[in-house]
């Protein structure tokens with residue numbers, strides 16, 4: 001996995017969007033996102049066949065733009081659809097339980113401190129997501145925001161390991177996160193709620 005993949009990492013589920021989510025994804029891809037995470041969870045999230053169909057539609061769109069398609073939490077779906085990767089958090093399946101079946105796939109793990117980071121690397125993570133950096137309205141069960149302090153501390157000890165920052169990141173603060181050592185920014189609302197997705201992504205690209 002190349003670190004550049006993490007530069008503009010768009011994370012989305014249908015309940016994050018105010019218009020057709022596939023249209024949102026298409027605009028984001030067209031504008032130059034570098035990675036996409038399918039995160040269909042929470043209130044009003046699709047289930048069953050509609051959930052799988054939506055994942056598969058997102059995957060096809062990503063493939064058309066040659067952008068990696070990562071699935072959040074649902075390892076079984078990632079294996080079934082042969083997604084490019086899987087993202088898991090501290091409360092999800094441990095990497096050791098699916099590493100073998102997921103050979104060749106990109107594995108991302110959420111970390112909050114140096115201890116989590118060591119564990120994630122030992123378990124075989126390809127990249128880590130650190131956050132929430134800033135206050136977020138999107139993830140109700142998120143830990144308290146840390147600002148860029150935790151990110152800086154972790155980056156100092158892990159010089160080259162691929163890190164993406166997440167939580168409350170916008171066009172206005174992306175530069176701070178980048179200077180604190182993140183290889184890229186992961187965003188939900190900054191893109192989903194933008195009325196000018198093209199401009200938003202272009203501004204983020206310039207910053208990151």
Ligand SMILES: Cc1ncc(COP(=O)(O)OP(=O)(O)O)c(N)n1
Nearest residue numbers: 072087088089090110129130166186
């Ligand atoms: C890139 C990235 N970083 C962190 C997360 C958060 O994962 P997790 O803590 O498992 O929380 P949920 O997203 O599953 O609610 C992420 N999804 N992506």
Ligand SMILES: Cc1ncsc1CCOP(=O)(O)O
Nearest residue numbers: 132136138167168187188189
């Ligand atoms: C999934 C996730 N993990 C930590 S914060 C967060 C939500 C990020 O959403 P937003 O970019 O809208 O703050």
Ligand SMILES: [Mg+2]
Nearest residue numbers: 073088089092
């Ligand atoms: Mg999770």
